Amino acid sequence: MPAALVGISHSPLIGKNDPAPDVLAAVDEAVTDARAFIAAFAPDLVVLYAPDHYNGFFYREMPPFCLATEANAVGDFGSAAGPLSVDGEAARTLADGALARGVDLTVSARMTVDHGFVQPLQVLFGGIDQVPVVPIFVNGVAAPFGPVSRIRALGTAIGLAAADLDRRVLFIGSGGLSHDPPVPILAGAPPRVADGLIEGHPPTPEQRARGEERVVQAGRAYAGGSTSMIAINPAWDELVLDTFAGGRLEDVDAWTVEWMGAEGGGSGHETRAWIAAFASLAATGAYSMTSRFYRPIPEWIAGFAVATALPSGQRDEGLTARPGGLPSKP
Numbered sequence: 001m002p003a004a005l006v007g008i009s010h011s012p013l014i015g016k017n018d019p020a021p022d023v024l025a026a027v028d029e030a031v032t033d034a035r036a037f038i039a040a041f042a043p044d045l046v047v048l049y050a051p052d053h054y055n056g057f058f059y060r061e062m063p064p065f066c067l068a069t070e071a072n073a074v075g076d077f078g079s080a081a082g083p084l085s086v087d088g089e090a091a092r093t094l095a096d097g098a099l100a101r102g103v104d105l106t107v108s109a110r111m112t113v114d115h116g117f118v119q120p121l122q123v124l125f126g127g128i129d130q131v132p133v134v135p136i137f138v139n140g141v142a143a144p145f146g147p148v149s150r151i152r153a154l155g156t157a158i159g160l161a162a163a164d165l166d167r168r169v170l171f172i173g174s175g176g177l178s179h180d181p182p183v184p185i186l187a188g189a190p191p192r193v194a195d196g197l198i199e200g201h202p203p204t205p206e207q208r209a210r211g212e213e214r215v216v217q218a219g220r221a222y223a224g225g226s227t228s229m230i231a232i233n234p235a236w237d238e239l240v241l242d243t244f245a246g247g248r249l250e251d252v253d254a255w256t257v258e259w260m261g262a263e264g265g266g267s268g269h270e271t272r273a274w275i276a277a278f279a280s281l282a283a284t285g286a287y288s289m290t291s292r293f294y295r296p297i298p299e300w301i302a303g304f305a306v307a308t309a310l311p312s313g314q315r316d317e318g319l320t321a322r323p324g325g326l327p328s329k330p
């Protein structure tokens with residue numbers, strides 16, 4: 001099966017609290033390269049792994065992961081709202097395939113998604129309805145978290161199931177790497193906040209605007225150095241990227257939840273979306289990381305990474321020879 005992968009961080013602060021022009025230009029270049037990589041691969045299906053930030057999933061039921069056969073975006077932080085172009089038939093095939101391979105997958109017939117899903121679709125494809133997609137929520141925000149080995153198992157099962165589709169499949173992992181943005185925590189939350197995290201009352205536009213402004217202010221404070229949030233951890237981020245680049249995915253089974261939180265911060269668990277995507281690609285065979293970009297960007301409260309990968313054979317066989325070529329910065 002022709003396959004490819006893009007891992008890309010997201011941040012609600014992009015465009016709202018931007019870093020210096022040279023940093024922005026470097027990110028733009030990495031994203032432009034990723035777009036060229038996608039254009040050269042020409043996927044006809046995207047399997048998108050991403051977290052949620054209490055817009056679609058709440059503590060009334062909080063699955064570790066969930067595949068959608070239909071999905072609607074809420075339009076938080078200025079991201080696009082409305083239906084995603086979900087390929088329902090492919091979604092059902094992947095769900096059946098993952099379940100048949102022993103992964104207890106939750107399935108949603110109408111999933112609500114936020115900027116975690118929408119940003120990569122907008123940045124890489126220009127909109128949320130531009131390419132057939134199978135959205136797969138991976139909890140990276142709401143403790144407690146299960147073992148990382150189960151995320152690898154999910155990604156592997158989906159990757160194996162995708163091989164039955166006879167499609168050109170691009171796996172995308174959205175989120176991470178190390179970052180500790182002000183996402184609410186249930187443990188110790190005041191009753192009103194806890195109730196919102198459990199029940200998921202849709203915010204009024206005013207409440208949403210106030211919440212988003214709070215995150216923007218937190219980004220400014222963080223970049224200014226006055227904050228209690230955990231620092232971005234470039235050493236951990238490079239370790240994570242080295243693990244993916246080296247194809248050592250089995251290593252992640254030993255990554256504990258505590259270690260990931262301590263090294264990667266409260267939202268470092270979003271790295272699970274990358275793990276699932278790489279496991280899916282690895283299920284199709286040996287792969288090579290074909291590009292890798294990383295910058296710690298305090299303005300976005302993000303260890304910000306963009307990476308691409310291809311099955312090793314595919315890389316050797318011609319994608320690099322296509323007009324436009326592949327970015328090659330392994």
Ligand SMILES: O=C(O)CCC(=O)/C=C/C=C(\O)C(=O)O
Pocket residue numbers: 010011012053054116175176179181182183184211212214215267270300301302
């Ligand atoms: O304040 C809230 O209720 C939500 C804040 C929020 O959604 C923050 C999101 C941050 C990221 O998605 C990120 O940095 O990965």
Ligand SMILES: [Fe+2]
Pocket residue numbers: 010051053116175176267270
């Ligand atoms: Fe996030």
